[in-house]
Amino acid sequence: MNASTEHPMVRFEGVTKRYGALTVLDDLNLEIKRGEKVAIIGPSGSGKTTVLRMLMTLERIDGGVIWVDGEPMTHMPKNGGMVPAEPKHLRRVRSKIGMVFQHFNLFPHMTALGNCIEAPMTVLGLPRREAEERAAELLNMVGLAEKKGHYPAQLSGGQQQRVAIARALAMRPKVMLFDEVTSALDPELCGEVLQVIRKLGSEHDLTMLMVTHQMGFAKEFADRVCFFYQGKICEQGVPKELFVAPKNERTQQFLRAVLEAV
Amino acid sequence: MGIFSLSAMLVAALIVIGIMSLFGDNALFMSGLLQGAWLTLQVTALGCVLAVVMATLAALLRLYGAAPLRWLAVTYVEFFRGTSALVQLFWLFFVLPLFGISMEPFTVAVLGLGLNIGAYGAEVVRGAIQGIQKGQWEATTALNMTRWQALKRIILPQAFVAMIPPWGNLFIELLKSTALVSLITMSDLTFRAKTINDTTMQTIPIFTLALLIYLVMSLSITIGMRWLERASLRGMVRGRGH
Amino acid sequence: MSSDIWNWGYALEILPILARAAIVTIEATVISFAIALVLGLILAVLRMSGPVVGWLASAFVELVRSTPLLIQIFFIFFVLPRFGITLDAFAAGIIALSLHYGCYCSEVYRAGLEAVPRGQWEACTALNFSSWNTFKNIILPQAIPPIVPALGNYLVALFKDTPLLSAIAVAELVQTAKNMGSDTFRYNEPMTIVGLTFLVLSLVSAVGIRWLEQRLNRRSVR
Numbered sequence: 147m148n149a150s151t152e153h154p155m156v157r158f159e160g161v162t163k164r165y166g167a168l169t170v171l172d173d174l175n176l177e178i179k180r181g182e183k184v185a186i187i188g189p190s191g192s193g194k195t196t197v198l199r200m201l202m203t204l205e206r207i208d209g210g211v212i213w214v215d216g217e218p219m220t221h222m223p224k225n226g227g228m229v230p231a232e233p234k235h236l237r238r239v240r241s242k243i244g245m246v247f248q249h250f251n252l253f254p255h256m257t258a259l260g261n262c263i264e265a266p267m268t269v270l271g272l273p274r275r276e277a278e279e280r281a282a283e284l285l286n287m288v289g290l291a292e293k294k295g296h297y298p299a300q301l302s303g304g305q306q307q308r309v310a311i312a313r314a315l316a317m318r319p320k321v322m323l324f325d326e327v328t329s330a331l332d333p334e335l336c337g338e339v340l341q342v343i344r345k346l347g348s349e350h351d352l353t354m355l356m357v358t359h360q361m362g363f364a365k366e367f368a369d370r371v372c373f374f375y376q377g378k379i380c381e382q383g384v385p386k387e388l389f390v391a392p393k394n395e396r397t398q399q400f401l402r403a404v405l406e407a408v
Numbered sequence: 409m410g411i412f413s414l415s416a417m418l419v420a421a422l423i424v425i426g427i428m429s430l431f432g433d434n435a436l437f438m439s440g441l442l443q444g445a446w447l448t449l450q451v452t453a454l455g456c457v458l459a460v461v462m463a464t465l466a467a468l469l470r471l472y473g474a475a476p477l478r479w480l481a482v483t484y485v486e487f488f489r490g491t492s493a494l495v496q497l498f499w500l501f502f503v504l505p506l507f508g509i510s511m512e513p514f515t516v517a518v519l520g521l522g523l524n525i526g527a528y529g530a531e532v533v534r535g536a537i538q539g540i541q542k543g544q545w546e547a548t549t550a551l552n553m554t555r556w557q558a559l560k561r562i563i564l565p566q567a568f569v570a571m572i573p574p575w576g577n578l579f580i581e582l583l584k585s586t587a588l589v590s591l592i593t594m595s596d597l598t599f600r601a602k603t604i605n606d607t608t609m610q611t612i613p614i615f616t617l618a619l620l621i622y623l624v625m626s627l628s629i630t631i632g633m634r635w636l637e638r639a640s641l642r643g644m645v646r647g648r649g650h
Numbered sequence: 651m652s653s654d655i656w657n658w659g660y661a662l663e664i665l666p667i668l669a670r671a672a673i674v675t676i677e678a679t680v681i682s683f684a685i686a687l688v689l690g691l692i693l694a695v696l697r698m699s700g701p702v703v704g705w706l707a708s709a710f711v712e713l714v715r716s717t718p719l720l721i722q723i724f725f726i727f728f729v730l731p732r733f734g735i736t737l738d739a740f741a742a743g744i745i746a747l748s749l750h751y752g753c754y755c756s757e758v759y760r761a762g763l764e765a766v767p768r769g770q771w772e773a774c775t776a777l778n779f780s781s782w783n784t785f786k787n788i789i790l791p792q793a794i795p796p797i798v799p800a801l802g803n804y805l806v807a808l809f810k811d812t813p814l815l816s817a818i819a820v821a822e823l824v825q826t827a828k829n830m831g832s833d834t835f836r837y838n839e840p841m842t843i844v845g846l847t848f849l850v851l852s853l854v855s856a857v858g859i860r861w862l863e864q865r866l867n868r869r870s871v872r
Contacts, residue, residue, distance in 0.1 A: 202546075202549065204550075240552055264561060265551035265552065300643070313551070314551070486853065490852035491845055494814060494816075498841055502837040502841060506838050587718030590720070598721055601721065619713070622716065622721065623717055
């Protein structure tokens, strides 16, 4: 039995999401293997951010099932069928997912260290000392060891985002979601964040899903790129193929427009 | 007005009170007025505590409670905001005894004013909690916190800071409302001023002194709340877009 | 069931008397608020003109806002006669209410005026408008609509403060109810009716203000 018959880490099965009359995700089927790094690109309104948000349970699902690590997350098995998941079940499965946001969302009333130990202590019940050790290690990994006593207001955007990454990692997720994490940063600060993500990718066996406009980064870092258009995957493939020789016309249009803007 | 101007006014008021007390019978008046001021302070302090408790309870019920509790909170808030504080006090003082519930004026005062200001406070608390950016809630979801953990550790501490200035205003409203208890026979500062005036007819110094004492108390509250706000901000810069 | 607590007959009997008292309440409210609106604007302008005048006006407003209305009512009622101005209770009450709420309104006006972009003032200077013209035709019309709801809230607050005039025996609703109570020893009916009257009128005006707010938002060009 080789690893590829193992169940996917994340599976979207016929997932649909609607806002009123607008269908944002349309019967989406997407599988992500353990340890795979997937970049999601597309124009605004294509549903790409919604994919992440639904996986993080920030949005409710309107149709289909989302599976995480072989188990259904949005639903649970009962009496031979699937029913919407109860909060306890949802929380348990959700604990395998971590997310980094475009606008960081750090807790302003806590220091960098405080941000990173809060959830491990409150949610996982870790004793303070252990949580602090873990947090210090992670802050060190993202290059902010000496800033651990600083408040978010005292940090630059790039530093805040790196703290946000450390904070998410402190919960030891199996899947990390990155929602346009450099879009709110000044250009010269993007590099330090992308560098951390690169490091994460090479040193850890994390499954990573990122929505991004950084085409260059996606090209060298991702194992697979998905181009979303109007709620569906228009085209997906290995970056070398998709970026260099896109098969679909919409993909070509999009890439042309994006690369022109550079 | 900045903390500096406010403190200047406070000091100026204290100086004027001090100087006035040197003349005529004013020192005598002051002793009577200060006794009344002490009662005013007590009612204010206890009333404020009750108001904060009621406001927090009502706001949380309104935001997160089951339907009947929500309804209860809304009724409480609309009722006490919709009626006049004096009418509420009179009702508690004159009408409630008819139903067999007899309370001391002091209890009536604290209860009536605390419930009244608490209703306004409920909207302040609710506004502050709802004003916390959605991103903070989403971060707590991403970290797998329960709603209660999120409220307790992340949302309420931030809301607290946002609430301080409006609560400051409400505490001052409560202080000013205590003057109403003079109309239900309590010997507060206003009552003392009025009775001393009735007997001595030295209207100007008496009421001026009373006004100045209220001013001192009110400015103290304002300055106190500014300090509290500063202390709570410690490292946080309020209003950052992130 | 003849109730000791509530006697419908008595309640109906006193309604006309309370209605007359209600008119006094409404008169006091309307007149005081009208004066407060004007006074507030004057105070707001004063606060913006010059360091000395501005500071004095601000200090005055702070003093009035920081002290109880009741004391201010007593002050006006008892102190003014010392200066030869004899007033009846109703007039004294109106003056006190107008001053008190004039100060609150000045805060609201100040916020409204500060919300008008600097550029508007500068455009008027560039077009050589007189100060008066600038203010009357350009600034005020932009400053007022957003603050109408806040002013409306103060109108309701003033209305709810009219019972304080009972302390100087103005024959408004609460005073009348109190008198009935002490005459006949029946407090419940008059007090409850008065309480309900305030409640109903306040709720109705709260709805009215919210409606007004929505109408103004729709018309605003923002």
